[in-house]
Amino acid sequence: MKQRRGAWWIVAALAAIASFVWLSFREDDAPAASPGLRNATTEAPAATPPLQAPLARETRSSSDALVEAASDETPASAKAPETAAASPDDYVIEVLDHQGAPMRDAIVQVRLEILGLTDPKFSLFGTHRCDPPPAPPQIRVPRASILRSLELAAETTRSYGAARGFELSFGLRDPLAPCARRRVTGAEDEERKIVLQLEPTARVRVEAYDATGRSLARELRFVLRRPLAREASFMDRVSAKSAMGFHVFSLVPLGAELEAVVEDPSGAMLETVLRIESPAVAGTELTVPLRMEHEAPRLSGRLLDAQGTPLRNAEFEFSAHRQWSNVGASGQTDGEGRFALFLGANLREFGQPEALGFRWKPTSRATRPDGEEAQELRIVAPTYPESGILDLGDLHLGVPGQESLLAAGLVVDEAGQPLANVALQLWDVWPPKQTGPWDDWRVLNGERFRTNAEGQFEIRSKEQVRALRIAPRLEEHYAANPLTVDPGTRDLRLVLGRAYRISGLVLLPAGAERSPWHVSPHDGKNARIPVELSADGSFVTEALKPGSYRIDVLLDGDLIHRVPAVAVGDPAQPSDPRLNPLDLREALRRWSLRVLGPAGEPWTAQPIHLLPTTAIPIVASPRPEEGGRFRAWLPSEATQLRVIVEGAQSGVLAWSEGEQVVQLTAASTHRLEIAGLDGVPPDVSVSFGFTLPAGEDPHPADIIRARAISGVAKVQNGMILERGIPLPGRTFVIFHVRSLVADHYVQLPPVALDIPEVPSAEPLRVAPAPGTLENALAELRRRAQR
Numbered sequence: 001m002k003q004r005r006g007a008w009w010i011v012a013a014l015a016a017i018a019s020f021v022w023l024s025f026r027e028d029d030a031p032a033a034s035p036g037l038r039n040a041t042t043e044a045p046a047a048t049p050p051l052q053a054p055l056a057r058e059t060r061s062s063s064d065a066l067v068e069a070a071s072d073e074t075p076a077s078a079k080a081p082e083t084a085a086a087s088p089d090d091y092v093i094e095v096l097d098h099q100g101a102p103m104r105d106a107i108v109q110v111r112l113e114i115l116g117l118t119d120p121k122f123s124l125f126g127t128h129r130c131d132p133p134p135a136p137p138q139i140r141v142p143r144a145s146i147l148r149s150l151e152l153a154a155e156t157t158r159s160y161g162a163a164r165g166f167e168l169s170f171g172l173r174d175p176l177a178p179c180a181r182r183r184v185t186g187a188e189d190e191e192r193k194i195v196l197q198l199e200p201t202a203r204v205r206v207e208a209y210d211a212t213g214r215s216l217a218r219e220l221r222f223v224l225r226r227p228l229a230r231e232a233s234f235m236d237r238v239s240a241k242s243a244m245g246f247h248v249f250s251l252v253p254l255g256a257e258l259e260a261v262v263e264d265p266s267g268a269m270l271e272t273v274l275r276i277e278s279p280a281v282a283g284t285e286l287t288v289p290l291r292m293e294h295e296a297p298r299l300s301g302r303l304l305d306a307q308g309t310p311l312r313n314a315e316f317e318f319s320a321h322r323q324w325s326n327v328g329a330s331g332q333t334d335g336e337g338r339f340a341l342f343l344g345a346n347l348r349e350f351g352q353p354e355a356l357g358f359r360w361k362p363t364s365r366a367t368r369p370d371g372e373e374a375q376e377l378r379i380v381a382p383t384y385p386e387s388g389i390l391d392l393g394d395l396h397l398g399v400p401g402q403e404s405l406l407a408a409g410l411v412v413d414e415a416g417q418p419l420a421n422v423a424l425q426l427w428d429v430w431p432p433k434q435t436g437p438w439d440d441w442r443v444l445n446g447e448r449f450r451t452n453a454e455g456q457f458e459i460r461s462k463e464q465v466r467a468l469r470i471a472p473r474l475e476e477h478y479a480a481n482p483l484t485v486d487p488g489t490r491d492l493r494l495v496l497g498r499a500y501r502i503s504g505l506v507l508l509p510a511g512a513e514r515s516p517w518h519v520s521p522h523d524g525k526n527a528r529i530p531v532e533l534s535a536d537g538s539f540v541t542e543a544l545k546p547g548s549y550r551i552d553v554l555l556d557g558d559l560i561h562r563v564p565a566v567a568v569g570d571p572a573q574p575s576d577p578r579l580n581p582l583d584l585r586e587a588l589r590r591w592s593l594r595v596l597g598p599a600g601e602p603w604t605a606q607p608i609h610l611l612p613t614t615a616i617p618i619v620a621s622p623r624p625e626e627g628g629r630f631r632a633w634l635p636s637e638a639t640q641l642r643v644i645v646e647g648a649q650s651g652v653l654a655w656s657e658g659e660q661v662v663q664l665t666a667a668s669t670h671r672l673e674i675a676g677l678d679g680v681p682p683d684v685s686v687s688f689g690f691t692l693p694a695g696e697d698p699h700p701a702d703i704i705r706a707r708a709i710s711g712v713a714k715v716q717n718g719m720i721l722e723r724g725i726p727l728p729g730r731t732f733v734i735f736h737v738r739s740l741v742a743d744h745y746v747q748l749p750p751v752a753l754d755i756p757e758v759p760s761a762e763p764l765r766v767a768p769a770p771g772t773l774e775n776a777l778a779e780l781r782r783r784a785q786r
Contacts, residue, residue: 093139102137107173177251200282207246215245222247223261301392310337316360320353379466409492418455427469499543504579521549592659602628612638619700647724676767677717746776
């Protein structure tokens with residue numbers, strides 16, 4: 001898995017900055033920083049307050065310089081700032097309920113916003129509540145400490161990006177409470193008095209039950225969140241722990257669309273996420289029962305140390321990695337070294353990871369010095385289960401920094417002779433012993449291994465792998481038997497076979513530029529890398545395995561000529577095959593067209609498609625030139641062409657030596673009615689498009705339909721679409737359903753659609769195949785529960 005190692009010094013610097021800012025606010029008892037949180041509410045920009053006077057100099061900031069800090073799990077009992085005495089510079093905040101009465105139990109947060117960034121960033125600098133009685137029900141926020149933090153923010157963001165300034169705002173800690181944040185303006189800065197008034201609210205009681213209907217009276221986390229809110233977006237969700245099997249959220253906005261969620265202490269989400277609408281009458285309460293329909297998924301296995309001894313009753317750290325992000329959790333083994341780890345909501349919303357990490361560090365430091373005690377393992381991630389348990393088996397941890405033998409053996413040719421200086425390409429593979437195509441793998445880019453003069457190799461690495469796939473790479477050879485082995489396997493024998501290159505010469509007509517021409521071998525299943533013709537028309541392909549290949553001659557990616565079969569690796573011809581000069585000087589001729597739009601203007605809006613009316617499997621899409629001119633080389637036997645442009649009537653041209661003028665006329669449009677989308681929930685979108693039929697080498701008309709008919713972003717049931725479809729005949733329609741909550745999508749099987757020659761008054765009806773939409777929606781629900 002690739003990593004952006006060059007950015008790590010920036011991450012480390014930002015982490016140090018966040019720690020320093022947090023330490024400067026310990027006197028305010030501010031919550032600890034937890035990066036990666038963003039505000040989803042938007043507010044109109046306000047004037048820069050006098051508060052920013054110490055920041056008058058130019059500041060610089062990157063989108064990663066300051067991020068929102070503080071978790072939604074900050075205890076409600078956060079203490080007030082410990083100031084020696086009230087100061088006239090302190091901000092005094094009064095929180096009123098919807099009837100105007102002061103609230104003593106309100107909790108206020110102070111938030112700093114960096115202005116001038118395309119992607120706004122915030123930092124939460126303090127959580128404050130009322131002083132205890134007999135003090136009045138007011139909240140004091142020391143202005144001096146805020147200014148010190150703003151000064152620090154200006155200094156530490158100077159070298160990252162361009163920032164226009166900073167603004168300060170105050171608001172209730174409960175982000176769902178209907179009370180707008182208040183930005184500091186000039187007048188308020190002078191008065192130091194801020195009043196926040198709560199709007200009318202309702203109550204929502206969330207209850208948890210198991211699959212049999214029994215109340216789950218144990219410690220659980222109850223969550224209310226706005227739709228589309230992710231785990232990290234604390235400004236869109238509130239949560240609280242309770243051991244009663246229920247929790248009452250008392251400050252819920254009226255008539256709001258919300259989601260109710262229940263999580264267990266390890267963060268594993270119960271299988272039901274209920275979408276609700278809060279009460280519309282102030283003071284009323286809505287009861288929301290949530291039932292766990294089946295067991296939350298878990299990962300299980302057994303942890304062994306570097307010597308193979310089970311780690312009994314050991315606490316360990318677990319992490320999931322994807323690209324440059326990771327999330328983690330902790331776990332503990334039992335007396336046999338086994339563990340069962342719930343996939344918490346933060347892990348499951350993270351998505352399918354590329355790798356899993358396990359790290360164990362003993363609590364006793366008597367045996368070995370610090371730095372050598374930790375043991376860890378990083379494996380390619382298996383697919384998370386939908387429910388139940390996925391057993392990872394025995395996981396052998398290794399000591400970081402200590403090399404171990406992953407594999408050893410010999411590389412030989414087909415005659416059994418050792419091959420020296422062979423590069424070995426390595427993958428970490430899941431599951432072990434997988435021999436066919438795989439989805440879960442990572443290339444071990446950090447290691448480079450080659451065979452010695454006797455063809456022998458030893459792969460020793462600090463990497464800890466679950467299983468290792470080895471593919472030798474040598475010029476003019478191919479791997480006859482790439483292997484997937486367990487770490488520590490010895491006496492391997494890898495065989496390299498002789499690979500061959502096809503060479504030849506292509507003679508093009510006079511006036512044909514060679515730069516856009518390519519030659520591509522094709523084995524009947526996959527096209528190989530196209531190679532460009534040299535200045536004299538010669539070419540040499542990449543090294544190929546023995547077999548039969550056709551040779552496609554391409555112009556700007558379009559197939560212009562085809563050589564049916566070339567034998568590679570034929571024992572009767574042991575040398576590299578060479579094509580006799582492929583003379584296309586008489587086989588091709590150039591068509592010159594000047595295309596005008598419906599109003600007579602030169603046509604440069606989009607490409608045209610040229611399709612021979614004969615049964616030649618060729619289609620050309622020349623690029624527009626100045627004045628709407630198009631030039632294309634086509635087989636000489638193509639005497640008639642269809643000129644096809646989306647939205648225009650398809651016309652037929654006969655061969656002519658000179659330039660031909662083509663006047664486009666608007667095409668009669670077909671009307672497509674989208675049907676069969678009943679039952680699609682509002683949090684799922686459906687898109688619509690065209691695709692090629694399955695099979696090798698589709699007909700050029702099918703290619704043009706798929707190219708020239710673009711899909712629409714989103715469709716609804718009963719929608720009528722007006723489309724200028726350029727070719728009659730059979731095409732294939734596809735539907736995609738996408739979850740707007742978890743960003744998963746499923747493609748439905750293609751549906752055949754016959755397009756008539758002449759559009760009819762009645763629209764063509766297009767609907768998913770029976771049962772496929774229901775299956776796709778069920779698959780989306782399963783993926784959302786992972």
